[in-house]
Every structure is written in C-alpha cells, then in structure tokens.
Amino acid sequence: MISEEELAAAFPHVPDGRENRSLNASWRAIATVVAGHTGLRFVSHAGTAYAKYAPDTGKAVVNVPPLPEGRAAHILALGYSAHEGGHIRFSDYSVKHPTPFGHSLVRAMEEFRMEAQVIKNYPGARRILQDIVQYMVLTGKSFAPTDEEKLRSATPNSLVTNYVLVRGRYLVNNQTAVEPRMNQLREELVARTSDELVDQIDDIIRRAGAAPSEGDLIPLADELIALLQQDAEQPEDGQNGEPDDSKPDDSDAGNGESDDSEPDDADAGNGESDDSEPD
Known part of the structure; x- marks a missing residue:
C-alpha cells in the first residue's frame, strides 16, 4: 500500500x-x-x-x-x-482476429494505438495516462517487474503478448514507468529467440502505434505470428535440424488453441478491462 x-x-x-x-x-x-x-x-x-x-x-x-x-x-x-x-x-468493437493468440496481440496493440489517438487529439491526456501507468507500477498492480521464475515459466504466447503491450506503451506513448518491466521481458524474449527477431517485433509495434484503425492491426498480428513461426522452424547450430524447445513452436504461436496468450499485465481489450490496466 x-x-x-x-x-x-x-x-x-x-x-x-x-x-x-x-x-x-x-x-x-x-x-x-x-x-x-x-x-x-x-x-x-x-x-x-x-x-x-x-x-x-x-x-x-x-x-x-x-x-x-x-x-x-x-x-x-x-x-x-x-x-x-x-x-x-x-476502438472498433467488431474487430476480432480468428485465433486466440492473434486476438490477444490485436488487443494488446489496440491499447497503445488507441491511447496514441487520444493523445494526438487531446495532448493534455498524455500526462493523465502517464500518471495512471506510473501509479499502477508503484502500487504493484501491473507493469512492474515480476518474479524471475514466473517469467521463465511463461508460455511463448504470453511472453510475446506482454512484451508487445509494455513495449508499445514505452515506444509509442513514452510511458517510461514501464521500462523496468519492459527490459525484463525483452531480456527473456531475446534469450528465447534473438536480438534480430525482437527488433523486428519492435518495428511491428511502432507501425501498430501509427495505425489509423484497429482493423489495421490484424495484418500486423499475422506478420508477428509468421515471424515467430519462422523462428521456431530455424534449426539450432549443431542440433541436426531440431528446433530449440524453448522457442515458440507452430502450435503455440497462433493455432488458436491456447488461452494463456492473454497479457498478464492487463486485459488489453476493446474497452472492457480489469483494474490492472488504465481503462
């Protein structure tokens, strides 16, 4: 408290x-x-x-x-x-990606895309939105660094979705209070994939922040899922073509079967969310 x-x-x-x-x-x-x-x-x-x-x-x-x-x-x-x-x-309440993982990514991206639109139209809202994110971090409600064991046990979908949400808040809307959590997620994601792949995810995040509408986020979610699938199919050096099990496999990167791809830090949804997220 x-x-x-x-x-x-x-x-x-x-x-x-x-x-x-x-x-x-x-x-x-x-x-x-x-x-x-x-x-x-x-x-x-x-x-x-x-x-x-x-x-x-x-x-x-x-x-x-x-x-x-x-x-x-x-x-x-x-x-x-x-x-x-x-x-x-x-936000467009009719937008829904056909897979649960894709839908979670769209919802995460919509959180910072929508707030970017608010700030663009009402510049004074930037401070208001920064304040509530900082409050959530200080009180431990969300966006604060988490236990390392919990982070290591996170599913690939959950890790990516949370990274997209937090990184987008930092890159697109300058909500710097999330930086410690963002760095923690990025380090884990790089360890499981590569710097190059995470840089590509960052590029998608920036484009999502500038997207004109929520519907434009669906192809960006598809692009991100394709990157993860491509990375999962790459053989590790000296492993005879077998992919590293620590990386997201095809089934976990968007086949629509997993519910744990929802962001831990927030219900990054189209206007209906819990109190861990400034909604």
Whole structure:
C-alpha cells in the first residue's frame, strides 16, 4: 500500500484529497469529451473499469469503480475516463482476429494505438495516462517487474503478448514507468529467440502505434505470428535440424488453441478491462 506522502512525492502536480468534491464532474467531463459522445451513461461498480459501446444503438456505458481517497482518486478517475472514452471513440468493437493468440496481440496493440489517438487529439491526456501507468507500477498492480521464475515459466504466447503491450506503451506513448518491466521481458524474449527477431517485433509495434484503425492491426498480428513461426522452424547450430524447445513452436504461436496468450499485465481489450490496466 502506497502512502499519501509517497504519492505526493511521486505526483506533486496532482491535487490532494481536499479537492475531491469536484472530481466526479471532472472525470465525467473528460470521458464525454474524449469519447465524442454526449449520451454516455456512467456507472460505478466494484471490480473492473470498462467501456461498452453498441454502434447500432449508439448506447455507451463507462464504469469507474469506487475511488480511494486523496491523490489516488484523481490519478485513477482521470486516467480511467481518458482511456475508456478513447475506446468508445477510437476502438472498433467488431474487430476480432480468428485465433486466440492473434486476438490477444490485436488487443494488446489496440491499447497503445488507441491511447496514441487520444493523445494526438487531446495532448493534455498524455500526462493523465502517464500518471495512471506510473501509479499502477508503484502500487504493484501491473507493469512492474515480476518474479524471475514466473517469467521463465511463461508460455511463448504470453511472453510475446506482454512484451508487445509494455513495449508499445514505452515506444509509442513514452510511458517510461514501464521500462523496468519492459527490459525484463525483452531480456527473456531475446534469450528465447534473438536480438534480430525482437527488433523486428519492435518495428511491428511502432507501425501498430501509427495505425489509423484497429482493423489495421490484424495484418500486423499475422506478420508477428509468421515471424515467430519462422523462428521456431530455424534449426539450432549443431542440433541436426531440431528446433530449440524453448522457442515458440507452430502450435503455440497462433493455432488458436491456447488461452494463456492473454497479457498478464492487463486485459488489453476493446474497452472492457480489469483494474490492472488504465481503462
């Protein structure tokens, strides 16, 4: 549990709890503006922050869970509202990759692609989104370095999806608080594959951040899966053509059978996510 004094030191620009009276109106206004939707319905259910949007009816709902006291309330409320409003405006709820692994990659890329669109249209949102990511790292909710044993036991799909999510936040939106976690994931990924392959993944991440729409992420996910499959098929030196078992094999790199490709750090989804991710 992080103290109010520690929050004050980390976020000196964030108001303290004495100004919480106006917070409810503030985050609702931010969500409305970012979403570009005047008919938002706001709810406050415990558990997860989420946004739901039905384009056929135009109905949209934003949930912000009950807030703590003090500076944390400002960080979370404003971050949630900017992120969820961004999903309503910039995400395409009809997009779905045909495989679970591919869909997880699309969802991970959409998190930072969508936030890049929010920042492009509302530059002041950059600080809000950086603050909530930093808060998640400081409180250990997500994006913080994990246990080395857990990292080594991660499936290839999970490792890649988490790397895409965290690396994208760093490269595309300059959310530097994720750097320790990003470096940890990158080191493990390079150990299992190669520097060259991880550099190619980084190139895909940069292109995903600049993609005009969520639908444009599907071919990028396919390209990434193809890279992993190609790498898995490469024989190791002196191994008589047998691939290294530590690398993602064809079945684990996108045949649609694995559920553990979901990112550990966040439900990187189209507007419906858990409180480990600034939604």
